[in-house]
Amino acid sequence: MIDLYTWFTPNGRKVSLMLEECELEYTTHAIDIANDEQFTPEFLKISPNNKIPAIVDNDKGKSLMESGAIMMYLADKTGKFWPTDLENKWSTVEWLMFQMGGVGPMFGQCHHFTKYNPDKAPYAQDRYHDETKRLYGVMNERLSKSGFLACDEYTIADMAVWPWIARFDWQSVDLNEFPNVRRWYLEILDRPATRRGWNVPENEQEIPMP
Numbered sequence: 558m559i560d561l562y563t564w565f566t567p568n569g570r571k572v573s574l575m576l577e578e579c580e581l582e583y584t585t586h587a588i589d590i591a592n593d594e595q596f597t598p599e600f601l602k603i604s605p606n607n608k609i610p611a612i613v614d615n616d617k618g619k620s621l622m623e624s625g626a627i628m629m630y631l632a633d634k635t636g637k638f639w640p641t642d643l644e645n646k647w648s649t650v651e652w653l654m655f656q657m658g659g660v661g662p663m664f665g666q667c668h669h670f671t672k673y674n675p676d677k678a679p680y681a682q683d684r685y686h687d688e689t690k691r692l693y694g695v696m697n698e699r700l701s702k703s704g705f706l707a708c709d710e711y712t713i714a715d716m717a718v719w720p721w722i723a724r725f726d727w728q729s730v731d732l733n734e735f736p737n738v739r740r741w742y743l744e745i746l747d748r749p750a751t752r753r754g755w756n757v758p759e760n761e762q763e764i765p766m767p
């Protein structure tokens with residue numbers, strides 16, 4: 558049994574998508590980051606960086622923070638969504654790191670300056686919006702040659718990126734400008750595990766449609 562500490566954000570949803578895809582048994586602990594629950598001493602013991610998501614795998618006595626590490630841990634544990642041949646194994650890591658080092662931090666800043674603080678910091682707004690669109694362009698090009706980001710199989714790299722694309726409206730990005738990303742987004746949205754993982758912890762948000 559796994560304990561999942563999460564909130565309904567892109568980083569949190571990566572892990573709930575994966576747990577649902579793998580049909581692993583888990584208990585959700587909602588950490589309301591809008592109410593500073595990520596700063597409690599109990600949570601700090603599991604997640605020393607005070608951020609969701611985090612897991613505890615009680616079968617192994619292993620606790621983990623950082624969503625990229627958690628995705629790899631769960632893929633390694635189940636043997637799912639992380640191909641084992643040299644080419645696709647490392648493409649999966651490559652595109653997972655692309656998410657962790659590019660999409661996550663840049664889109665996160667784009668949300669701040671484009672949605673929450675629009676027009677108050679034009680330099681930052683342009684910088685992060687332009688970088689966000691550049692990253693969409695990179696993914697659009699990749700997805701013109703490949704069914705999914707790492708290869709032609711659905712992997713943890715796709716699960717890591719998808720919840721960030723599901724904020725295209727917050728980013729003021731028109732998905733129709735990126736038809737290959739749109740095709741990929743809609744295909745993943747159709748998976749029953751995506752819909753279940755989206756609603757962890759239970760929330761009222763609709764999955765945005767382009």
Ligand SMILES: N[C@@H](CCC(=O)N[C@@H](CS)C(=O)NCC(=O)O)C(=O)O
Nearest residue numbers: 566567568590608609610623624625
């Ligand atoms: N690199 C971390 C980032 C995690 C992260 O930024 N989590 C956000 C929610 S999406 C959070 O917990 N924010 C609360 C805070 O910054 O206080 C990961 O991928 O797990």
